[in-house]
Amino acid sequence: MNETPILDIKNLSVHFQVYGGTLKVLDGINMVVKRGQKVGLVGETGCGKTTSMRATLRTLPMPPALIPGGEIRFEGQDVLKMNAAQLRRVRGRGIAMVFQDPTAALNPVFTVGQQIEAVVRYSTDGRLSRREIRERAIAPLKEVALPDPERMLDTYPVQLSGGMRQRVCIAMALVANPRLLIADEPGTSLDVTIQDQILRLLHNLVEEKGLSVIVITHTLGVVRELTDRVYVMYAGNMVEVAATPELFRQPFHPYTRGLMAAVPRLSGGGVSDGIPGRIPAYMQPPPGCRFHPRCPQAMEICRQEKPAFYDVGSDHQVACFLYRDGGQPGGSDAQ
Numbered sequence: 594m595n596e597t598p599i600l601d602i603k604n605l606s607v608h609f610q611v612y613g614g615t616l617k618v619l620d621g622i623n624m625v626v627k628r629g630q631k632v633g634l635v636g637e638t639g640c641g642k643t644t645s646m647r648a649t650l651r652t653l654p655m656p657p658a659l660i661p662g663g664e665i666r667f668e669g670q671d672v673l674k675m676n677a678a679q680l681r682r683v684r685g686r687g688i689a690m691v692f693q694d695p696t697a698a699l700n701p702v703f704t705v706g707q708q709i710e711a712v713v714r715y716s717t718d719g720r721l722s723r724r725e726i727r728e729r730a731i732a733p734l735k736e737v738a739l740p741d742p743e744r745m746l747d748t749y750p751v752q753l754s755g756g757m758r759q760r761v762c763i764a765m766a767l768v769a770n771p772r773l774l775i776a777d778e779p780g781t782s783l784d785v786t787i788q789d790q791i792l793r794l795l796h797n798l799v800e801e802k803g804l805s806v807i808v809i810t811h812t813l814g815v816v817r818e819l820t821d822r823v824y825v826m827y828a829g830n831m832v833e834v835a836a837t838p839e840l841f842r843q844p845f846h847p848y849t850r851g852l853m854a855a856v857p858r859l860s861g862g863g864v865s866d867g868i869p870g871r872i873p874a875y876m877q878p879p880p881g882c883r884f885h886p887r888c889p890q891a892m893e894i895c896r897q898e899k900p901a902f903y904d905v906g907s908d909h910q911v912a913c914f915l916y917r918d919g920g921q922p923g924g925s926d927a928q
Contacts, residue, residue: 605663616875633816636826689771695758706746716769733764835909
């Protein structure tokens with residue numbers, strides 16, 4: 594595997610100017626995706642996962658969004674400094690995104706063919722003939738195993754089931770042959786059997802094409818099946834990062850352990866209490882570690898300073914003061 598990162602996010606912050614003040618959503622996050630790597634981005638709803646990826650694509654509405662600091666390097670070039678022509682080359686051909694809700698992602702007044710063909714024209718700068726554009730549009734529909742793809746081009750999204758609409762969204766993302774695919778909660782709005790089909794399809798396509806992929810999800814089972822590296826996110830901060838088997842073998846951050854404990858088990862054992870409290874308000878986020886109001890092992894330093902990342906294993910880092918001296922959680926300094 595080429596060790597040069599395809600995506601390198603450094604100290605990225607994203608704020609939103611709203612009535613009443615500024616929402617400080619992302620607080621200096623860092624993330625690296627290597628070529629051919631499958632990365633999971635996990636955390637509660639509202640923690641900033643989708644915001645970070647939309648910032649990567651430069652699709653956040655500005656204003657109200659603003660990016661006060663950071664770098665987003667795709668194949669070595671800073672996306673935040675790109676002009677319109679450079680962004681056009683990155684979107685679709687470089688980075689593509691499968692959105693969470695296929696019903697909202699597809700325009701109901703245009704046919705499937707019109708929407709996919711628009712992506713083809715955008716990614717090829719209109720250099721292809723109408724026949725070539727149609728052929729390009731049919732190819733990904735075949736790849737996602739939709740029946741009768743030529744007829745599918747002339748159907749409207751409302752005529753399709755939820756699973757078929759999600760497959761169309763995946764086809765739209767793949768039509769320009771991107772190098773990095775972002776999948777935002779793939780299959781979440783579908784029933785479990787169709788969700789499993791979509792996830793298997795996505796896994797097979799990524800393997801066949803050798804794509805790099807970022808899977809945004811709050812479902813740990815999806816991460817375990819689809820990814821080889823995981824970033825755990827809480828309230829706009831990265832709190833733990835490790836290889837997927839290592840993270841599931843031994844999670845270190847109290848938040849990560851809380852997420853693991855909240856997963857229902859088929860063997861029974863009662864219902865988990867979950868993690869008390871809720872994600873803090875971004876208008877006035879707590880000082881220090883943003884998790885400290887909910888953390889059962891919070892210390893005084895957690896209320897005052899933001900923790901750096903500490904090494905706790907081979908390529909396993911955690912942003913928690915419990916490990917600043919190589920200690921174990923639950924030590925005598927926990928309050």
